[in-house]
Amino acid sequence: MLLRKSRLFVLQLVSVALICTGLVQVSWAGAIGTEQIIESDARATSIERIDALLAREDVASQLQEYGVDPAVIEARVRGLTTAELLALENRLDQQVAGGDALAVIGIVFLVLLILELVGVTDIFKSI
Amino acid sequence: MRRSGSGRRLLAVLLFGLAGCAGIPDTVRSLPDEDIAVELVDTPFFAQDRYQCGPAALATALVASDAKVSLEGIERKVYIPGRKGSLQFEMLAATRTSDRMPYLLDKSLAAIVAELEAGRPVVVLQNLGLSWIPRWHYAVVVGIDGNDDRVVLRSGTDSRRITPIDLFLRTWARSDFWAMSVIRPGEMPAIVDRARYFDAVVGLEQAGMAESAALAWQAALDAWPDNPTALFGLGNARLILEDYAAAEEAYLAMLAVRPGFAAAHNNLAFTLAKQGRFQAALEEISRGLEQATDQLLVDELIDTRAMIELELKNTAEGLRPTD
Numbered sequence: 001m002l003l004r005k006s007r008l009f010v011l012q013l014v015s016v017a018l019i020c021t022g023l024v025q026v027s028w029a030g031a032i033g034t035e036q037i038i039e040s041d042a043r044a045t046s047i048e049r050i051d052a053l054l055a056r057e058d059v060a061s062q063l064q065e066y067g068v069d070p071a072v073i074e075a076r077v078r079g080l081t082t083a084e085l086l087a088l089e090n091r092l093d094q095q096v097a098g099g100d101a102l103a104v105i106g107i108v109f110l111v112l113l114i115l116e117l118v119g120v121t122d123i124f125k126s127i
Numbered sequence: 128m129r130r131s132g133s134g135r136r137l138l139a140v141l142l143f144g145l146a147g148c149a150g151i152p153d154t155v156r157s158l159p160d161e162d163i164a165v166e167l168v169d170t171p172f173f174a175q176d177r178y179q180c181g182p183a184a185l186a187t188a189l190v191a192s193d194a195k196v197s198l199e200g201i202e203r204k205v206y207i208p209g210r211k212g213s214l215q216f217e218m219l220a221a222t223r224t225s226d227r228m229p230y231l232l233d234k235s236l237a238a239i240v241a242e243l244e245a246g247r248p249v250v251v252l253q254n255l256g257l258s259w260i261p262r263w264h265y266a267v268v269v270g271i272d273g274n275d276d277r278v279v280l281r282s283g284t285d286s287r288r289i290t291p292i293d294l295f296l297r298t299w300a301r302s303d304f305w306a307m308s309v310i311r312p313g314e315m316p317a318i319v320d321r322a323r324y325f326d327a328v329v330g331l332e333q334a335g336m337a338e339s340a341a342l343a344w345q346a347a348l349d350a351w352p353d354n355p356t357a358l359f360g361l362g363n364a365r366l367i368l369e370d371y372a373a374a375e376e377a378y379l380a381m382l383a384v385r386p387g388f389a390a391a392h393n394n395l396a397f398t399l400a401k402q403g404r405f406q407a408a409l410e411e412i413s414r415g416l417e418q419a420t421d422q423l424l425v426d427e428l429i430d431t432r433a434m435i436e437l438e439l440k441n442t443a444e445g446l447r448p449t450d
Contacts, residue, residue, distance in 0.1 A: 030431050031397045032390045032424075034360040035329045041356045041385070042322055086322045 039082055046085040050077050053114070062111045073114065151296045155235050155304060158273045165243045166270030166279055167191070172286040173198045180283060181205050181213025184250050184265035185221060187281050188309040191248050194225045201225075213265070215252065215305060223334040227309045228343055230316045230327050234304035236292070239268055241317035242308045248281070249308050254301035263302070312339035313346050325356055332360065337367035355385045362391070366398055374398045389419035393428050396435065405439040 053059055054070045063070050080088065091113075171190045175183035182202040189196045204221035205213040222229040232238040232249065239249045249268045256262030266288070270279030278295040282288040290298075299306075310316060312331065316324065324347065331340040341364035347357035362377035378395040382388060392415030399408035412432045419425045 030434050031363065031366055031394045032427055033329075034332055034356070034363050037359055037388075037390050038325055038329060038356055041359070041388075042325065044385070045354060045356065086320075090320050090322075 043082045043085060046082075046089045047077060049089060050085075050114070059111055063115075066111070066115070068115065151293075151300055155300075156292075156296060157235075157237065158271070159237050159240055161273045163240055163271060163273040164275075165240060166272070167243060167246065167248050168269075170248045170267065170269045170281060172281050174284045174286070179206050179213075180265045181218060183283075184267050184281070185213075185218055187267045188248050188250050188307075189222065189225050189227060192227055192309045192311055194227050194309070196225050215307075218250065218265070218307065219330065220334065222307075222309055223331055223336055223339075226312070226336060226339055228312050228327050228331055228339065230308045230310050231323065232306040232308055232316070233318060233320070234306075236271065236296070238318055239306060240271055243268070243271065245317040247308050247310070247317075249306050251299055251307075252302035252305040253295075253298040255298055261301070264298075268306075312336075313342035315346055315350060319350070321351065325360075328360060332363060332367070335367075337364045340364040341368065353380070353384050355381050355388070358384070359388075359391055359394075362394060362398070366394065366401075369401075371398050371402045375402075387414070387418035389415040389421075389424045389428065392418070393424070393431050396428075396431055400431075400435045400438055403442065405435055405442070408435045 051074060054063075054073055060070055063073070077085070077088075169191075171187055173183040173186045173190075179202060182198060182205050185205060186196060186198045186201045189201065201221055204224065205217040207213065207217070219229040232242065239251075242249050251266055251268055253264045253266060254261050255264045264283070266280045266282035268278060268280055271277075271292070272279070273292075276292050278290045278292055280288045280290060280295075308316060310327075328340055328343040328347065331337075331343060341361060344357045344361035344364060347354060348361065351357065358377050358381035362374045362381065365371075365374035365377060375395065375398050378391050378398065381391045382395070385391065392411045396408040396411035396415065399405075399411060409432065412428055412435065415428045416425065419428060
Protein backbone atom coordinates (compact mmCIF):
# COMPACT_ATOMS: atom_id res chain seq x y z
CA MET A 1 0.00 0.00 0.00
CA LEU A 2 2.73 2.35 1.04
CA LEU A 3 4.76 1.39 -2.00
CA ARG A 4 1.83 2.02 -4.31
CA LYS A 5 1.25 5.42 -2.84
CA SER A 6 4.85 6.51 -3.28
CA ARG A 7 4.86 5.17 -6.84
CA LEU A 8 1.77 7.16 -7.59
CA PHE A 9 3.43 10.23 -6.15
CA VAL A 10 6.48 9.74 -8.37
CA LEU A 11 4.24 9.32 -11.39
CA GLN A 12 2.43 12.52 -10.55
CA LEU A 13 5.73 14.29 -10.13
CA VAL A 14 6.97 13.05 -13.51
CA SER A 15 3.77 14.06 -15.26
CA VAL A 16 3.90 17.54 -13.71
CA ALA A 17 7.50 17.85 -14.92
CA LEU A 18 6.50 16.76 -18.42
CA ILE A 19 3.64 19.22 -18.53
CA CYS A 20 5.93 22.04 -17.41
CA THR A 21 8.58 21.40 -20.03
CA GLY A 22 5.86 20.93 -22.60
CA LEU A 23 4.42 24.33 -21.80
CA VAL A 24 7.76 26.07 -22.01
CA GLN A 25 8.47 24.55 -25.39
CA VAL A 26 5.07 25.39 -26.83
CA SER A 27 5.40 29.07 -26.03
CA TRP A 28 8.61 29.54 -28.00
CA ALA A 29 9.35 26.64 -30.38
CA GLY A 30 8.47 27.55 -33.95
CA ALA A 31 9.71 31.10 -33.63
CA ILE A 32 13.15 32.06 -34.97
CA GLY A 33 15.74 33.02 -32.37
CA THR A 34 17.49 36.39 -32.57
CA GLU A 35 20.92 34.80 -32.99
CA GLN A 36 19.81 33.39 -36.33
CA ILE A 37 19.19 36.80 -37.86
CA ILE A 38 21.81 38.83 -36.12
CA GLU A 39 24.64 38.72 -38.65
CA SER A 40 22.71 39.29 -41.84
CA ASP A 41 20.84 42.13 -40.27
CA ALA A 42 23.86 43.73 -38.65
CA ARG A 43 25.42 43.89 -42.10
CA ALA A 44 22.37 45.45 -43.72
CA THR A 45 22.09 48.02 -40.93
CA SER A 46 25.73 49.05 -41.20
CA ILE A 47 25.55 49.48 -44.97
CA GLU A 48 22.35 51.48 -44.59
CA ARG A 49 23.90 53.84 -42.07
CA ILE A 50 27.00 54.49 -44.14
CA ASP A 51 24.92 54.95 -47.29
CA ALA A 52 22.75 57.47 -45.46
CA LEU A 53 25.87 59.43 -44.55
CA LEU A 54 27.11 59.33 -48.14
CA ALA A 55 23.71 60.42 -49.44
CA ARG A 56 23.83 63.69 -47.52
CA GLU A 57 24.31 66.64 -49.80
CA ASP A 58 27.07 68.22 -47.72
CA VAL A 59 28.99 64.95 -47.59
CA ALA A 60 28.54 64.34 -51.31
CA SER A 61 29.78 67.81 -52.23
CA GLN A 62 32.76 67.38 -49.94
CA LEU A 63 33.57 64.10 -51.65
CA GLN A 64 33.29 65.84 -55.01
CA GLU A 65 35.80 68.40 -53.84
CA TYR A 66 38.25 65.57 -53.26
CA GLY A 67 37.40 64.20 -56.70
CA VAL A 68 35.88 60.99 -55.31
CA ASP A 69 32.72 59.52 -56.76
CA PRO A 70 30.33 58.51 -53.94
CA ALA A 71 29.40 55.45 -56.00
CA VAL A 72 33.00 54.24 -55.65
CA ILE A 73 32.71 54.45 -51.87
CA GLU A 74 29.36 52.70 -51.89
CA ALA A 75 30.78 49.87 -53.94
CA ARG A 76 33.74 49.56 -51.61
CA VAL A 77 31.52 49.50 -48.55
CA ARG A 78 29.63 46.55 -50.05
CA GLY A 79 32.88 44.76 -50.68
CA LEU A 80 33.85 44.76 -47.01
CA THR A 81 33.29 41.68 -44.88
CA THR A 82 30.70 41.96 -42.11
CA ALA A 83 33.43 42.14 -39.49
CA GLU A 84 35.19 44.95 -41.38
CA LEU A 85 31.93 46.80 -41.83
CA LEU A 86 31.13 46.63 -38.15
CA ALA A 87 34.66 47.75 -37.31
CA LEU A 88 34.26 50.72 -39.66
CA GLU A 89 30.95 51.69 -38.15
CA ASN A 90 32.27 51.23 -34.67
CA ARG A 91 35.20 53.49 -35.48
CA LEU A 92 32.78 56.14 -36.65
CA ASP A 93 30.75 55.70 -33.46
CA GLN A 94 33.81 55.96 -31.25
CA GLN A 95 35.04 59.09 -32.97
CA VAL A 96 31.87 60.81 -31.96
CA ALA A 97 31.08 58.90 -28.77
CA GLY A 98 27.40 58.55 -29.46
CA GLY A 99 26.71 62.08 -30.66
CA ASP A 100 25.72 63.17 -34.11
CA ALA A 101 28.75 62.48 -36.28
CA LEU A 102 28.51 65.60 -38.39
CA ALA A 103 27.83 67.98 -35.53
CA VAL A 104 30.76 66.76 -33.48
CA ILE A 105 33.61 66.21 -35.89
CA GLY A 106 32.59 68.18 -38.94
CA ILE A 107 31.99 67.08 -42.49
CA VAL A 108 35.53 67.40 -43.79
CA PHE A 109 36.94 65.19 -41.10
CA LEU A 110 34.12 62.69 -41.44
CA VAL A 111 34.61 62.41 -45.18
CA LEU A 112 38.34 61.95 -44.76
CA LEU A 113 37.70 59.30 -42.14
CA ILE A 114 35.35 57.36 -44.40
CA LEU A 115 37.82 57.56 -47.26
CA GLU A 116 40.53 56.30 -44.98
CA LEU A 117 38.48 53.46 -43.57
CA VAL A 118 37.42 52.09 -46.92
CA GLY A 119 40.99 52.36 -48.15
CA VAL A 120 40.79 55.20 -50.67
CA THR A 121 43.34 57.34 -48.84
CA ASP A 122 45.77 56.79 -46.02
CA ILE A 123 45.89 60.14 -44.32
CA PHE A 124 45.22 58.85 -40.82
CA LYS A 125 47.86 56.21 -40.48
CA SER A 126 47.29 55.99 -36.76
CA ILE A 127 43.53 55.53 -36.85
CA MET B 128 83.76 40.00 -7.04
CA ARG B 129 82.95 36.96 -9.15
CA ARG B 130 79.77 36.41 -7.26
CA SER B 131 78.57 39.93 -7.77
CA GLY B 132 79.48 39.66 -11.47
CA SER B 133 77.32 36.59 -11.95
CA GLY B 134 74.67 38.24 -9.83
CA ARG B 135 74.71 41.16 -12.20
CA ARG B 136 74.41 38.83 -15.16
CA LEU B 137 71.46 37.14 -13.48
CA LEU B 138 69.91 40.53 -12.89
CA ALA B 139 70.48 41.43 -16.53
CA VAL B 140 68.81 38.20 -17.63
CA LEU B 141 65.89 38.87 -15.32
CA LEU B 142 65.49 42.42 -16.56
CA PHE B 143 65.73 41.24 -20.13
CA GLY B 144 63.06 38.67 -19.39
CA LEU B 145 60.81 41.33 -17.92
CA ALA B 146 61.40 43.62 -20.86
CA GLY B 147 60.48 40.72 -23.11
CA CYS B 148 57.15 40.37 -21.32
CA ALA B 149 56.50 44.07 -21.44
CA GLY B 150 55.41 44.12 -25.07
CA ILE B 151 52.09 45.72 -24.17
CA PRO B 152 50.61 47.69 -27.07
CA ASP B 153 50.04 51.40 -26.51
CA THR B 154 46.37 50.94 -27.32
CA VAL B 155 46.09 48.76 -24.21
CA ARG B 156 48.30 50.81 -21.93
CA SER B 157 47.28 54.38 -22.64
CA LEU B 158 44.96 56.15 -20.21
CA PRO B 159 42.37 58.66 -21.39
CA ASP B 160 44.03 61.13 -19.06
CA GLU B 161 47.43 60.60 -17.41
CA ASP B 162 46.15 62.17 -14.19
CA ILE B 163 43.12 59.90 -13.97
CA ALA B 164 42.25 58.84 -10.44
CA VAL B 165 39.13 56.81 -9.87
CA GLU B 166 38.29 54.31 -7.13
CA LEU B 167 34.98 52.70 -6.25
CA VAL B 168 35.57 52.54 -2.50
CA ASP B 169 32.10 51.17 -1.74
CA THR B 170 32.66 47.99 -3.75
CA PRO B 171 32.03 45.00 -1.46
CA PHE B 172 34.68 42.41 -0.76
CA PHE B 173 34.41 38.65 -0.54
CA ALA B 174 37.56 36.94 0.66
CA GLN B 175 38.20 33.82 -1.36
CA ASP B 176 38.77 30.33 0.06
CA ARG B 177 41.82 28.74 -1.44
CA TYR B 178 41.07 28.34 -5.17
CA GLN B 179 37.72 30.03 -5.35
CA CYS B 180 38.76 33.36 -6.80
CA GLY B 181 36.20 33.06 -9.62
CA PRO B 182 33.12 33.00 -7.36
CA ALA B 183 34.57 35.67 -5.05
CA ALA B 184 35.34 38.06 -7.93
CA LEU B 185 31.99 37.50 -9.61
CA ALA B 186 30.04 37.90 -6.36
CA THR B 187 31.89 41.19 -5.80
CA ALA B 188 30.83 42.58 -9.18
CA LEU B 189 27.30 41.20 -8.95
CA VAL B 190 26.64 42.57 -5.46
CA ALA B 191 28.11 45.91 -6.57
CA SER B 192 25.40 45.92 -9.26
CA ASP B 193 22.71 45.23 -6.60
CA ALA B 194 22.05 41.70 -7.82
CA LYS B 195 20.42 39.51 -5.19
CA VAL B 196 23.12 36.84 -4.91
CA SER B 197 25.26 35.20 -2.25
CA LEU B 198 28.83 33.96 -2.48
CA GLU B 199 27.61 30.41 -1.81
CA GLY B 200 25.05 30.64 -4.61
CA ILE B 201 27.68 31.87 -7.06
CA GLU B 202 30.11 29.17 -5.96
CA ARG B 203 27.56 26.51 -6.82
CA LYS B 204 27.16 28.04 -10.28
CA VAL B 205 30.76 28.57 -11.34
CA TYR B 206 33.22 26.65 -9.20
CA ILE B 207 34.41 23.32 -10.59
CA PRO B 208 36.00 21.38 -7.71
CA GLY B 209 38.02 19.03 -9.94
CA ARG B 210 39.62 21.91 -11.80
CA LYS B 211 40.08 24.04 -8.69
CA GLY B 212 38.84 27.05 -10.58
CA SER B 213 36.23 28.52 -12.87
CA LEU B 214 36.04 28.87 -16.62
CA GLN B 215 35.40 32.25 -18.24
CA PHE B 216 32.38 30.67 -19.92
CA GLU B 217 30.84 29.83 -16.55
CA MET B 218 31.51 33.31 -15.22
CA LEU B 219 29.45 34.69 -18.12
CA ALA B 220 26.67 32.12 -17.69
CA ALA B 221 26.37 32.72 -13.93
CA THR B 222 26.12 36.47 -14.56
CA ARG B 223 23.19 35.91 -16.93
CA THR B 224 21.31 33.64 -14.55
CA SER B 225 21.79 36.31 -11.85
CA ASP B 226 19.73 38.69 -13.99
CA ARG B 227 22.71 40.70 -15.15
CA MET B 228 24.33 41.01 -18.55
CA PRO B 229 28.04 40.18 -18.88
CA TYR B 230 29.81 42.49 -21.31
CA LEU B 231 33.39 41.79 -22.45
CA LEU B 232 35.36 45.01 -22.58
CA ASP B 233 37.73 46.32 -25.22
CA LYS B 234 41.27 45.22 -24.49
CA SER B 235 42.44 48.45 -22.90
CA LEU B 236 42.96 50.19 -19.59
CA ALA B 237 40.88 53.04 -20.99
CA ALA B 238 37.89 50.69 -21.27
CA ILE B 239 38.31 49.68 -17.61
CA VAL B 240 38.58 53.34 -16.58
CA ALA B 241 35.39 54.15 -18.48
CA GLU B 242 33.50 51.37 -16.67
CA LEU B 243 34.87 52.50 -13.29
CA GLU B 244 33.75 56.04 -14.03
CA ALA B 245 30.28 54.66 -14.77
CA GLY B 246 30.35 53.10 -11.28
CA ARG B 247 30.96 49.51 -12.33
CA PRO B 248 33.94 47.50 -11.03
CA VAL B 249 35.55 45.22 -13.62
CA VAL B 250 36.31 41.50 -13.31
CA VAL B 251 39.67 40.62 -14.87
CA LEU B 252 41.51 37.38 -15.46
CA GLN B 253 45.19 37.51 -14.56
CA ASN B 254 48.00 35.03 -14.60
CA LEU B 255 50.06 35.56 -11.48
CA GLY B 256 52.53 32.78 -12.27
CA LEU B 257 54.88 32.68 -15.20
CA SER B 258 53.46 32.08 -18.64
CA TRP B 259 54.88 28.54 -18.52
CA ILE B 260 53.74 27.83 -14.92
CA PRO B 261 50.30 29.38 -15.09
CA ARG B 262 48.45 30.47 -11.99
CA TRP B 263 45.18 31.85 -13.23
CA HIS B 264 43.40 34.27 -11.00
CA TYR B 265 40.21 36.34 -11.17
CA ALA B 266 40.24 39.70 -9.44
CA VAL B 267 38.14 42.84 -9.51
CA VAL B 268 39.57 46.20 -10.55
CA VAL B 269 38.00 48.91 -8.40
CA GLY B 270 40.42 51.76 -8.99
CA ILE B 271 43.10 53.16 -11.30
CA ASP B 272 45.40 56.04 -10.47
CA GLY B 273 47.57 57.38 -13.28
CA ASN B 274 49.58 59.75 -11.10
CA ASP B 275 50.46 57.21 -8.45
CA ASP B 276 50.86 54.51 -11.11
CA ARG B 277 48.64 51.94 -9.50
CA VAL B 278 45.68 49.65 -10.00
CA VAL B 279 43.49 48.89 -6.97
CA LEU B 280 42.01 45.41 -6.82
CA ARG B 281 39.75 43.25 -4.69
CA SER B 282 41.90 40.17 -4.98
CA GLY B 283 42.08 36.86 -3.13
CA THR B 284 42.16 37.59 0.59
CA ASP B 285 43.30 41.14 -0.01
CA SER B 286 40.49 43.67 0.22
CA ARG B 287 42.57 46.44 -1.32
CA ARG B 288 45.55 45.17 -3.23
CA ILE B 289 47.64 47.87 -4.87
CA THR B 290 49.59 46.86 -7.98
CA PRO B 291 51.77 49.05 -10.20
CA ILE B 292 50.12 49.57 -13.59
CA ASP B 293 52.89 47.82 -15.54
CA LEU B 294 52.82 44.76 -13.31
CA PHE B 295 49.05 44.60 -13.63
CA LEU B 296 49.33 44.85 -17.41
CA ARG B 297 51.83 41.99 -17.57
CA THR B 298 49.68 39.66 -15.49
CA TRP B 299 46.58 40.68 -17.43
CA ALA B 300 48.22 40.29 -20.85
CA ARG B 301 48.51 36.53 -20.38
CA SER B 302 44.71 36.18 -20.47
CA ASP B 303 44.72 38.28 -23.65
CA PHE B 304 43.29 41.15 -21.57
CA TRP B 305 40.08 39.39 -20.54
CA ALA B 306 37.85 41.88 -18.73
CA MET B 307 34.17 41.68 -17.98
CA SER B 308 31.70 44.20 -16.72
CA VAL B 309 28.38 43.34 -15.07
CA ILE B 310 25.64 45.43 -16.65
CA ARG B 311 22.17 45.92 -15.23
CA PRO B 312 19.81 45.08 -18.10
CA GLY B 313 18.65 48.37 -19.55
CA GLU B 314 21.98 50.12 -18.97
CA MET B 315 24.63 50.61 -21.63
CA PRO B 316 28.34 49.80 -21.27
CA ALA B 317 30.40 52.99 -21.05
CA ILE B 318 32.13 52.27 -24.37
CA VAL B 319 29.83 50.18 -26.46
CA ASP B 320 30.49 48.05 -29.51
CA ARG B 321 27.13 47.43 -31.09
CA ALA B 322 27.83 43.91 -32.37
CA ARG B 323 29.24 42.82 -29.02
CA TYR B 324 26.31 44.37 -27.17
CA PHE B 325 23.87 42.49 -29.40
CA ASP B 326 25.72 39.23 -28.79
CA ALA B 327 25.49 39.91 -25.06
CA VAL B 328 21.73 40.40 -25.25
CA VAL B 329 21.28 37.28 -27.37
CA GLY B 330 23.11 35.48 -24.53
CA LEU B 331 20.36 36.64 -22.16
CA GLU B 332 17.69 35.42 -24.56
CA GLN B 333 19.34 32.02 -24.88
CA ALA B 334 19.73 31.74 -21.10
CA GLY B 335 15.96 32.22 -20.87
CA MET B 336 16.24 35.62 -19.17
CA ALA B 337 13.52 37.17 -21.30
CA GLU B 338 12.65 40.02 -18.94
CA SER B 339 16.30 41.13 -18.88
CA ALA B 340 16.60 40.69 -22.65
CA ALA B 341 13.54 42.89 -23.20
CA LEU B 342 15.07 45.67 -21.07
CA ALA B 343 18.39 45.35 -22.89
CA TRP B 344 16.81 45.50 -26.36
CA GLN B 345 14.80 48.52 -25.28
CA ALA B 346 18.05 50.23 -24.26
CA ALA B 347 19.49 49.29 -27.66
CA LEU B 348 16.54 50.99 -29.34
CA ASP B 349 17.17 54.13 -27.29
CA ALA B 350 20.79 54.11 -28.49
CA TRP B 351 20.07 53.05 -32.09
CA PRO B 352 16.49 54.01 -32.88
CA ASP B 353 14.59 51.66 -35.20
CA ASN B 354 17.48 49.19 -35.30
CA PRO B 355 15.92 46.11 -36.94
CA THR B 356 17.91 43.54 -34.97
CA ALA B 357 16.92 45.18 -31.69
CA LEU B 358 13.26 45.33 -32.79
CA PHE B 359 13.33 41.65 -33.74
CA GLY B 360 15.03 40.77 -30.44
CA LEU B 361 12.50 42.83 -28.48
CA GLY B 362 9.71 40.97 -30.30
CA ASN B 363 11.28 37.63 -29.33
CA ALA B 364 11.67 38.65 -25.69
CA ARG B 365 8.02 39.77 -25.56
CA LEU B 366 6.99 36.55 -27.26
CA ILE B 367 8.80 34.43 -24.64
CA LEU B 368 7.09 36.50 -21.95
CA GLU B 369 3.79 35.74 -23.69
CA ASP B 370 3.10 39.45 -24.11
CA TYR B 371 1.81 38.84 -27.62
CA ALA B 372 0.44 42.31 -28.33
CA ALA B 373 3.84 43.89 -27.57
CA ALA B 374 5.63 41.19 -29.59
CA GLU B 375 3.35 41.90 -32.55
CA GLU B 376 4.08 45.60 -32.31
CA ALA B 377 7.84 45.00 -32.32
CA TYR B 378 7.76 42.64 -35.34
CA LEU B 379 5.58 45.11 -37.25
CA ALA B 380 8.06 47.89 -36.47
CA MET B 381 10.89 45.66 -37.68
CA LEU B 382 9.03 44.92 -40.92
CA ALA B 383 8.50 48.65 -41.42
CA VAL B 384 12.29 49.15 -41.55
CA ARG B 385 13.01 45.80 -43.24
CA PRO B 386 10.07 45.10 -45.53
CA GLY B 387 9.82 41.45 -46.50
CA PHE B 388 12.19 40.16 -43.81
CA ALA B 389 11.02 36.54 -43.81
CA ALA B 390 12.10 35.64 -40.27
CA ALA B 391 10.01 38.53 -38.91
CA HIS B 392 7.00 37.35 -40.96
CA ASN B 393 7.48 33.90 -39.43
CA ASN B 394 7.59 35.14 -35.85
CA LEU B 395 4.76 37.58 -36.43
CA ALA B 396 2.66 34.70 -37.79
CA PHE B 397 3.49 32.71 -34.67
CA THR B 398 2.49 35.63 -32.45
CA LEU B 399 -0.80 36.15 -34.28
CA ALA B 400 -1.63 32.45 -33.99
CA LYS B 401 -0.99 32.66 -30.24
CA GLN B 402 -3.68 35.34 -30.13
CA GLY B 403 -6.07 33.10 -32.05
CA ARG B 404 -5.85 35.20 -35.23
CA PHE B 405 -5.16 32.26 -37.51
CA GLN B 406 -6.13 33.78 -40.87
CA ALA B 407 -3.88 36.79 -40.34
CA ALA B 408 -1.14 34.39 -39.23
CA LEU B 409 -1.44 32.34 -42.43
CA GLU B 410 -1.24 35.52 -44.50
CA GLU B 411 2.04 36.39 -42.79
CA ILE B 412 3.38 32.95 -43.64
CA SER B 413 2.50 33.53 -47.31
CA ARG B 414 4.26 36.91 -47.28
CA GLY B 415 7.28 35.28 -45.70
CA LEU B 416 7.35 32.48 -48.27
CA GLU B 417 7.22 35.05 -51.11
CA GLN B 418 10.38 36.66 -49.76
CA ALA B 419 12.38 33.80 -48.30
CA THR B 420 15.34 32.73 -50.40
CA ASP B 421 17.15 30.69 -47.80
CA GLN B 422 15.99 27.04 -47.67
CA LEU B 423 16.24 26.88 -43.88
CA LEU B 424 13.91 29.85 -43.60
CA VAL B 425 11.47 28.30 -46.07
CA ASP B 426 11.46 25.15 -43.93
CA GLU B 427 10.83 27.19 -40.77
CA LEU B 428 7.92 28.98 -42.42
CA ILE B 429 6.41 25.70 -43.60
CA ASP B 430 6.78 24.22 -40.10
CA THR B 431 5.10 27.26 -38.58
CA ARG B 432 2.27 27.03 -41.12
CA ALA B 433 1.72 23.37 -40.21
CA MET B 434 1.58 24.33 -36.55
CA ILE B 435 -0.91 27.13 -37.20
CA GLU B 436 -3.12 24.85 -39.31
CA LEU B 437 -3.07 22.25 -36.55
CA GLU B 438 -4.06 24.80 -33.91
CA LEU B 439 -6.73 26.18 -36.24
CA LYS B 440 -8.17 22.68 -36.65
CA ASN B 441 -8.07 21.97 -32.89
CA THR B 442 -9.71 25.28 -32.10
CA ALA B 443 -12.40 24.77 -34.73
CA GLU B 444 -13.22 21.34 -33.31
CA GLY B 445 -13.23 22.64 -29.77
CA LEU B 446 -15.50 25.52 -30.69
CA ARG B 447 -17.98 23.62 -32.87
CA PRO B 448 -20.64 23.05 -30.18
CA THR B 449 -20.89 26.77 -29.44
CA ASP B 450 -20.65 27.94 -33.06
